[in-house]
Amino acid sequence: MNAPGHVLVVGASAAGLSTAEALRRKGFGGRLTLIGAEPEPPYDRPPLSKQVLSGAWEPTRAQLRTKEVLDALDAEFLLGDPAAALDVERRSVSTASGTTVSADAVVVATGITARTLPGQSGLRGVHVVRTVADSLALRSALLKARRVVVVGDGVLGAETAATARLMGLEVCVVGPQPAPMTGQLGPFVAGHLAALHTGNGVGLRTGVLLDALLSQDGAVTGVRLSDGEEVAADVVVAAIGCSPCTDWLAGSGLDLDDGVVCDAHCRAAEGVWAVGDVARWHHQGLGRLLRLENRTNATEQALAVAGNILGEDRPYLPVPYFWSDQFDVRLQVFGVPSAENTVEVVEGDPAEGRFVVRYDGPRGPVGVLGWRMPKQARLHRAGLVDHYTQPLEPTAP
Amino acid sequence: MKITVEEEKCCGAGQCVLIAPEVFDQREDDGIVVLLDAEPPAERHDAVRESADVCPAAAIHLDGDE
Numbered sequence: 001m002n003a004p005g006h007v008l009v010v011g012a013s014a015a016g017l018s019t020a021e022a023l024r025r026k027g028f029g030g031r032l033t034l035i036g037a038e039p040e041p042p043y044d045r046p047p048l049s050k051q052v053l054s055g056a057w058e059p060t061r062a063q064l065r066t067k068e069v070l071d072a073l074d075a076e077f078l079l080g081d082p083a084a085a086l087d088v089e090r091r092s093v094s095t096a097s098g099t100t101v102s103a104d105a106v107v108v109a110t111g112i113t114a115r116t117l118p119g120q121s122g123l124r125g126v127h128v129v130r131t132v133a134d135s136l137a138l139r140s141a142l143l144k145a146r147r148v149v150v151v152g153d154g155v156l157g158a159e160t161a162a163t164a165r166l167m168g169l170e171v172c173v174v175g176p177q178p179a180p181m182t183g184q185l186g187p188f189v190a191g192h193l194a195a196l197h198t199g200n201g202v203g204l205r206t207g208v209l210l211d212a213l214l215s216q217d218g219a220v221t222g223v224r225l226s227d228g229e230e231v232a233a234d235v236v237v238a239a240i241g242c243s244p245c246t247d248w249l250a251g252s253g254l255d256l257d258d259g260v261v262c263d264a265h266c267r268a269a270e271g272v273w274a275v276g277d278v279a280r281w282h283h284q285g286l287g288r289l290l291r292l293e294n295r296t297n298a299t300e301q302a303l304a305v306a307g308n309i310l311g312e313d314r315p316y317l318p319v320p321y322f323w324s325d326q327f328d329v330r331l332q333v334f335g336v337p338s339a340e341n342t343v344e345v346v347e348g349d350p351a352e353g354r355f356v357v358r359y360d361g362p363r364g365p366v367g368v369l370g371w372r373m374p375k376q377a378r379l380h381r382a383g384l385v386d387h388y389t390q391p392l393e394p395t396a397p
Numbered sequence: 398m399k400i401t402v403e404e405e406k407c408c409g410a411g412q413c414v415l416i417a418p419e420v421f422d423q424r425e426d427d428g429i430v431v432l433l434d435a436e437p438p439a440e441r442h443d444a445v446r447e448s449a450d451v452c453p454a455a456a457i458h459l460d461g462d463e
Contacts, residue, residue, distance in 0.1 A: 018450065021450065022450065025446065025450070044454075044455055046408075046453075046454070064455055294453075295453045295454075296410065296412065296451070296453040299450060299451045299452075299453065300451055303447075303450065303451065321410060321412070321453070323408045323409065323410060323453070325408075330408070330409060330427075330428070332409060332410065332411075332428070370428075372427075373428070374409030374410070374411065374423060374427065374428020374429075375409070375411060375423040375424065375425055375428045377411075377428075378409075378410070378411030378414065378415070378423065378428070381411075381415075
């Protein structure tokens with residue numbers, strides 16, 4: 001396809017904004033439109049469970065660009081107006097307010113939405129952390145609270161628990177895993193995370209599920225767990241994962257399966273692309289579909305999609321990366337490790353609170369994690385590059 | 398082109414070092430960005446722009462960039 005005259009980006013957060021910026025950077029001089037569900041100008045989400053929640057930053061500091069920089073992008077922003085439907089044939093998007101925008105290329109960058117707990121709707125004191133409004137509402141509630149229960153033992157639950165604990169609250173984390181992030185990082189690192197949290201006074205309830213939210217007069221008073229224990233709380237945070245925002249694409253004809261399913265070039269249909277948390281594309285290095293919910297992917301995939309819209313015709317083959325801050329520990333995670341990998345300490349010393357581990361799968365190294373050793377972790381990333389960037393040879397059955 | 402970095406925002410990813418190792422480095426102890434060349438020559442500008450674009454903490458700012 002020739003260079004499009006008009007690109008419509010649906011989603012005005014990191015992935016959508018980065019796509020627009022990359023298009024301009026690569027010389028796209030046509031019309032550019034961004035549709036955003038939220039009313040705020042594009043902002044960064046990682047600080048929402050950390051600096052914005054703790055109050056260390058004013059929320060405006062999380063804004064991704066100044067007004068001047070956004071103006072210089074020469075794009076039309078339609079904010080506070082969620083997309084409601086996509087016509088793939090015509091490449092036109094209609095919004096909740098009834099506006100319809102047609103373009104030559106459409107980029108789906110609608111991200112993910114936080115899952116909620118059964119019984120959460122309408123109950124005061126139960127929060128999620130996904131938008132800046134969520135983060136500020138939770139902060140306001142935590143400032144008046146004494147006890148908080150975080151339901152969810154993934155990265156968001158662990159970070160939110162650490163922030164709340166540092167704000168002086170009694171904190172309890174509830175989750176099905178033996179330790180926080182076990183499924184993602186394996187038992188070795190998860191064990192260190194559990195020790196970090198308990199050492200800082202966080203209560204962990206592992207291997208249990210939420211049975212019910214307890215409430216009185218429309219306000220949450222605690223939780224009942226699957227083992228029968230009841231834990232009192234003034235505030236409950238639901239950090240049980242997210243779902244791709246694809247409801248608006250139902251009936252569009254796009255392949256929707258835990259995200260917008262794309263080819264190796266992040267293309268969902270002729271002239272339709274997906275980027276960021278919502279995109280589930282074929283990672284040729286891994287030989288399977290992959291969807292990443294992390295900040296780095298939003299910008300790196302945006303560069304790839306912008307290039308492919310302009311005809312670069314390159315598969316997207318990243319070495320995934322995310323980081324996490326919990327108490328005084330910063331984790332750097334390169335690759336996609338799993339709980340099944342073998343783990344070897346390759347730098348530092350866990351006993352001294354600084355180390356790098358390498359995760360090995362059947363075909364060799366698949367991941368590197370730094371625990372308070374960012375630079376050293378990054379240097380070990382080099383050992384993963386082939387695994388992610390060499391297209392996987394088909395293997396005999 | 399003049400580069401500034403916000404150390405407080407930096408998350409220590411090192412993406413900038415991977416892309417423009419002549420311009421960026423990381424501190425040994427905490428991985429925070431070290432700016433080696435705040436006004437790099439023109440042939441490095443593309444790499445610096447990409448570093449600023451992909452910085453996951455949006456901690457790299459460019460002034461006077463055309």
